[in-house]
Amino acid sequence: MRVPVSLSLAALSLVGSTAAHPLADTEEVLHRDSDAQQKADAVKEAFQHSWDGYMKYAFPHDELHPVSNGYGDSRNGWGASAVDALSTAIIMGKKDVVNTILKHVATIDYSKTDSEVSLFETTIRYLGGMLSGYDLLKGPASGMVQDSKLVDNLLTQSKNLGDVLKFAFNTGSGVPYNNINITSKGNDGSTTNGLAVTGTLVLEWTRLSDLTGDDEYATISQKAESYLLDPKPSSGEPFPGLVGSNINIANGQFADGHVSWDGGDDSFYEYLIKMYVYDPERFATYKDRWVLAAESTINHLQAHPEPRPDLTFLSSYEDGEYSLSSQHLTCFDGGSFLLGGTVLGRQDFIDFGLKLVSGCEATYNATLTKIGPDSWGWDPNSVPSSQQEFYEKAGFYITSGAYVLRPEVIESFYYAYRVTGKQFYRDWAWNAFVAINATARTDSGFAALSNVNAANGGSKYDNQESFLFAEVMKYSYLIHADDAEWQVQTGGKNTFVFNTEAHPVRVKHT
Numbered sequence: 303m304r305v306p307v308s309l310s311l312a313a314l315s316l317v318g319s320t321a322a323h324p325l326a327d328t329e330e331v332l333h334r335d336s337d338a339q340q341k342a343d344a345v346k347e348a349f350q351h352s353w354d355g356y357m358k359y360a361f362p363h364d365e366l367h368p369v370s371n372g373y374g375d376s377r378n379g380w381g382a383s384a385v386d387a388l389s390t391a392i393i394m395g396k397k398d399v400v401n402t403i404l405k406h407v408a409t410i411d412y413s414k415t416d417s418e419v420s421l422f423e424t425t426i427r428y429l430g431g432m433l434s435g436y437d438l439l440k441g442p443a444s445g446m447v448q449d450s451k452l453v454d455n456l457l458t459q460s461k462n463l464g465d466v467l468k469f470a471f472n473t474g475s476g477v478p479y480n481n482i483n484i485t486s487k488g489n490d491g492s493t494t495n496g497l498a499v500t501g502t503l504v505l506e507w508t509r510l511s512d513l514t515g516d517d518e519y520a521t522i523s524q525k526a527e528s529y530l531l532d533p534k535p536s537s538g539e540p541f542p543g544l545v546g547s548n549i550n551i552a553n554g555q556f557a558d559g560h561v562s563w564d565g566g567d568d569s570f571y572e573y574l575i576k577m578y579v580y581d582p583e584r585f586a587t588y589k590d591r592w593v594l595a596a597e598s599t600i601n602h603l604q605a606h607p608e609p610r611p612d613l614t615f616l617s618s619y620e621d622g623e624y625s626l627s628s629q630h631l632t633c634f635d636g637g638s639f640l641l642g643g644t645v646l647g648r649q650d651f652i653d654f655g656l657k658l659v660s661g662c663e664a665t666y667n668a669t670l671t672k673i674g675p676d677s678w679g680w681d682p683n684s685v686p687s688s689q690q691e692f693y694e695k696a697g698f699y700i701t702s703g704a705y706v707l708r709p710e711v712i713e714s715f716y717y718a719y720r721v722t723g724k725q726f727y728r729d730w731a732w733n734a735f736v737a738i739n740a741t742a743r744t745d746s747g748f749a750a751l752s753n754v755n756a757a758n759g760g761s762k763y764d765n766q767e768s769f770l771f772a773e774v775m776k777y778s779y780l781i782h783a784d785d786a787e788w789q790v791q792t793g794g795k796n797t798f799v800f801n802t803e804a805h806p807v808r809v810k811h812t
């Protein structure tokens with residue numbers, strides 16, 4: 303990446319406003335700003351590269367197979383990558399891409415699919431993607447699309463999708479089935495539903511009600527969430543605010559007391575504080591539960607590897623035993639603590655969040671490719687002999703070396719930068735992006751990798767998840783981009799809140 307010597311017009315205009323500062327400071331500001339613009343542009347180039355490959359080889363299917371130049375339909379064949387790319391394309395100002403996606407959305411028939419539907423995945427990718435597109439194009443990005451019918455259609459299709467899915471909540475307790483058959487209105491026969499998939503619906507479904515004026519979507523999603531906010535029996539809440547991983551669909555009771563911020567549990571905690579950001583009046587209880595969980599996490603789950611006591615990871619817990627292991631998915635945790643810390647004015651949460659962010663950076667920094675692994679451990683009694691040396695130096699050993707284009711580490715760098723303003727968080731995000739671009743890029747897009755600690759990332763998996771567009775590209779871009787209404791703000795100033803798929807949803811009352 304070349305850093306140009308010439309200054310952009312926007313950067314030059316800063317000269318006037320910073321004239322009162324010493325010259326050295328002014329130069330620093332100018333250098334950083336022009337640098338950031340170049341980096342934001344480089345991320346846009348990568349987005350366009352993968353969009354072009356998707357259009358050429360996979361559209362209107364769900365995702366590109368970036369090695370064979372084929373396609374897959376893992377998300378019911380409704381064009382997941384297109385819908386997931388919408389809010390990123392809007393934020394990047396890519397009008398042509400936005401118009402292509404809106405025309406596609408108008409053609410989707412959400413009542414038909416050949417495969418089982420995941421209530422969770424469909425909510426966070428499709429419903430979240432469309433509602434965010436609607437909020438952005440009706441708000442700060444209005445004027446981008448001439449045909450207002452295409453914008454209004456995003457809400458119509460959101461309602462259509464909600465109406466197709468809502469039977470999933472029609473159970474004894476109101477805790478939904480996750481895996482459903484929308485043709486037969488059947489389900490997979492599960493007796494329990496997971497914490498994350500139950501507790502990561504309420505933002506999108508509440509937004510759908512607030513935009514349509516039909517309360518049903520909010521009511522059913524909040525009813526399901528009510529069991530998570532008031533856990534029964536007490537074994538389902540081993541530490542205040544930290545709850546088990548599975549809930550009985552028949553009666554809403556917790557089926558276990560396994561506690562973590564890992565995949566399966568993760569975004570339940572994420573949404574507790576985000577609901578408060580969405581509407582502090584209606585969701586004060588959610589905030590209280592997040593505060594309890596955050597305090598218990600600091601008190602009970604934080605862990606420091608024996609050879610690297612400077613690092614902070616989160617362990618998991620069940621029946622008096624700790625598991626010293628964590629995941630790439632868990633790395634949203636720093637961002638969650640930073641958001642809660644800034645919104646609630648709790649410096650202790652901000653400080654702890656920054657420690658989690660540094661721990662996740664260390665997993666990137668330690669590998670050959672400079673991309674972090676999918677999962678790792680630091681139990682001194684379980685170190686594989688082949689990784690002893692690596693463990694002593696890095697403070698962890700790799701339990702899965704895959705990288706499947708996940709965003710959570712860059713996501714937390716983004717929150718750290720927005721909350722502290724410290725340049726080195728931008729540098730970390732840039733390093734990660736450059737490494738991903740160098741290792742995972744193919745002629746048509748980006749491929750998942752088998753081993754981040756092998757030359758060239760090991761082998762490439764022939765898959766490009768739709769969240770590459772929604773999340774990796776968005777957070778990589780936003781951390782270098784100019785301030786805007788959709789950016790995360792400090793204190794109580796947010797006018798948007800990001801769903802767990804990185805789709806910004808307009809907060810209530812703004």
Ligand SMILES: *[C@@H]1O[C@H](CO)[C@@H](O)[C@H](O)[C@H]1NC(C)=O
Nearest residue numbers: 416417418483484485486488
């Ligand atoms: C869904 O139900 C329909 C109607 O009973 C059936 O034909 C179809 O095979 C089912 N789909 C799946 C993915 O099980």
Ligand SMILES: *[C@@H]1O[C@H](CO)[C@@H](O)[C@H](O)[C@H]1NC(C)=O
Nearest residue numbers: 663664666667668729730733
């Ligand atoms: C990577 O880790 C090393 C050792 O912990 C540290 O000195 C260095 O600053 C880190 N690099 C970055 C970019 O964070």
Ligand SMILES: *[C@@H]1O[C@H](CO)[C@@H](O)[C@H](O)[C@H]1NC(C)=O
Nearest residue numbers: 303344345348736739740743
């Ligand atoms: C990303 O990779 C492409 C293709 O190798 C290259 O042209 C581009 O400069 C890279 N971008 C960055 C920021 O490294």
